[in-house]
Amino acid sequence: MSAVAIHEVEHDEPVTGIHHRKLAIWTFIGSECLFFASLISVYLVYKGKSLTGPFPKDIFEIPLVTAGTAILLFSSFFVVLALDALRRNDQTKAKIWLGLTVLCGIFFAGMQVYEFQHFVHKGLTMQGNLFGASFYTLTGFHGTHVALGTLWLGTIFIQMLRGEMSPKNAINLETAALYWHFVDVVWIVIFPVVYLMN
Amino acid sequence: MATSVIGQTDIAAPAHAASKTGLWSWLTTVDHKRIGILYGASAFIFFLWGGIEALLIRIQLARPENNFLTPDQYNQLFTMHGTTMIFLAVMPLSAMYFNFFVPLQIGARDVVFPRLNAFSFWVFLLGGLFLNSSFLMGAAPNGGWFGYANLSSRQYSPGLNMDFWVLGLQILGIASLAAGVNFFVTILNMRAPGMKLMRMPMFTWATFITQLLVLLSFPVITVALFMLTFDRFVGTSFFSVAGGGDPMLWQHLFWVFGHPEVYILILPSFGIVSEILPVFSRKPLFGYAAMVFATAFIAFLGFGVWSHHMFSTGMGPLADSFFSLATMLIAIPTGVKIFNWIGTMAGGSLQFKTPMLFAIGFVAMFIFGGLSGVMHSSPPADLQQTDSYFVVAHFHYVLFGGSIFALTAGAYYWWPKMFGKMLNETLGKVHFWLMLLSFNITFFPMHLVGLNGQPRRTYWYPKGLGFDLLNLIETIGSLALAVSILVFGVNIIKTWLEDQPEPPADPWGGATLEWTIPSPPDEWNFAKVPQVIARDDVWEKKRLEGAAWTPEGRTDGKGIHLPNPSYWPLVCAIGLTLTFVGLMLSRGPVGPWGIVAGMSLTVLSIFKWAFEPAH
């Protein structure tokens, strides 16, 4: 056996001081930046290149999407309050804020579905032109991320209702919340780039 | 006495009567060492299959105006040869080493997310099987490994071939991304005390930077593949000119991924060679810090050179110049590495064992491949070279002479640690010399026929163009290459069957932590968490303690808690693959049900996995 002095170390301690799951979700977020960058690039590259209509100005309804943007921003606000409350073991507040977050997620997803149906009704389809293809692909993938995030947060909400969430496992909410904030941040880019700049 | 390493969630863990042998133990393993072996075995079989595809290609090209293969068969073979070798051979062979050795080299008991690790393997295996199942339908992908639009569209590729390709690659991408997150976090967070970043072995550094490349490049091809999927399945016009789309966009997206991908293929090999040369030169790596920074620089620059694959597409002089300069620039850190490898050997006490032979062979062959690569960096020169056999020569020198030689070096080097047996040294030398000779006979002439005008990806060439003799020589070389691999196979089987005393922990005089534990390691790797005091820690400790230094012996592992095995990673992988199978068949009635079933299984297994105790 090696004669060098050995003292036992708690090997579960993450070397960077960042919890494993937190570092993992940030790493995943980094990867997702490239995913959405590619989708946004495609949208931008094909902007103005559609051979036929309908075109953005014929389709977009700014009030609706502004409401959606506001809902998503609120949801980021709510989830950060939920995490804060959970860390203080304020179960009541945590449930309220997280519940509101999930509601916002459901509303946003609902708004997207409504928006898509409405646009299809107005004649914008995936197959119809490049605007349709790139718009639905970009916002559709974003919406899918919202849906998955809502499912994730909703699961944690149910755990909270069952009394299974505490400051000890708040990392699970923190991880989900980081993902959720990222989804919001992507929309912060999509909203002006897609809807406002046309 | 080792104190136990207990996670927070192990209290309720049921007492698994987890058997250590048998099929079920392999299907539910979360042990990084077993997962590494699974990757290696699967990848080696895919490698052999990819080799057979190559031999069939070479038989067709052995003579002019040959009719051994039809054009369509030929297209399937060269497409699948490329796809197989890149995604199903080189990458997972590298993954075998990431898995087995990175936790050992950093002094950890496993990766940070063992079940995610298993999940990556099963998704890779199922993806590889999905892709190759296309042969059973006579419809293997046939649009080139890079699937250029708009050949890849439904209009010009109406069969199932490119559906298999676009969906199969998507599955494989999921495996790679999951592993990317896993190893990135593992290397940052699971290092033993004293293992500072600048004390890590070069192989671990190479793995770390490779995973960064995976994380940032795979999402781009994911998007491109989704767009092609929508074009083929939904009728969008992302790459269809009639609908306003631009086929060039595919090339851009593909190569933004594709160029980092080739660094993903070679960096692990750089790491392996940087491990082996010092050990067999009895000298530390020359210029460790420069090697680390050169690797990082290559990775970063690798995102800025992609259009050097597109010099013949008419991008204009400004774009051409930019990418040409960037490509030439990237040759500098690569050159630094080559000089540092040579500097490592210079003045060293060289031990010409098989791992060292392959490592030196790597350096030599990679120099060739790098030189032809730099020749491509000049757009006017590349206009002559692109789409000719000159390029085929280049990338086989870097991928076979480079990656495969290095991966083989790693096999001979690390075999005792992985399997508790030493590969036969004589057969190893026969393998090396035969492979070196036959490799050059196969691929060197391709430089010549390429510059003389033989195009890539064509199943047939007419008599009288002057290609005949060299093509025949290349084919003979490829058959000899196959024999050299057979020698390797014989070595493996012979070693497996024969009785050998267990090799020492450190048969080569290594410098890194994997050589401080038995061969093969106990399941828990280290009885005591290592305390690292220097780069090349083992050499430093040997220097300080002299004869008093000994590696760890076997222990009973009492008090060491390991993650439980689990079948949810496999089930989740099956669910995912089922979803894609459903997509494949979505033109018919069964498909949509497959998608629903697959997605349900995936979601269910994720929930079960999330709520299963990890330790």
Place this chain on the structure above:
Amino acid sequence: MADTAALAGHDDHAHGTSHTRTYVQIGVILAVLTALEVFAYEASHNPGTYGALSGLIAPVFVPLLLVLSVAKFALVGLYYMHLKDDSNLLSWVFIFSLVIALVVVLGLMVLTGYLYNHGMPPLVR
């Protein structure tokens, strides 16, 4: 333990309320910035209603939107995602990814001629 390490920057047990205040403040700023974005859009697209203001905003509309969205992005990242208080490693992971993402977006835009025709619909020109 890892959790306390993560909590260390927050001092929650002593100052729970002060964090809420910060979050509310940031929330208000985000709402204001969003309102500004929409207002800029309305102003630059309705010269009839906004007159001179429209003429002022319209030429800088795109840069203005970019600045506003970068500001919102940064605020959510720094305060809601706690990058300001957390280890720098996380910021570097994020920033490095964003840099590569920017290289990809800009590279694709330049190489496909987006910047040459300003994304205008071909029929309009």
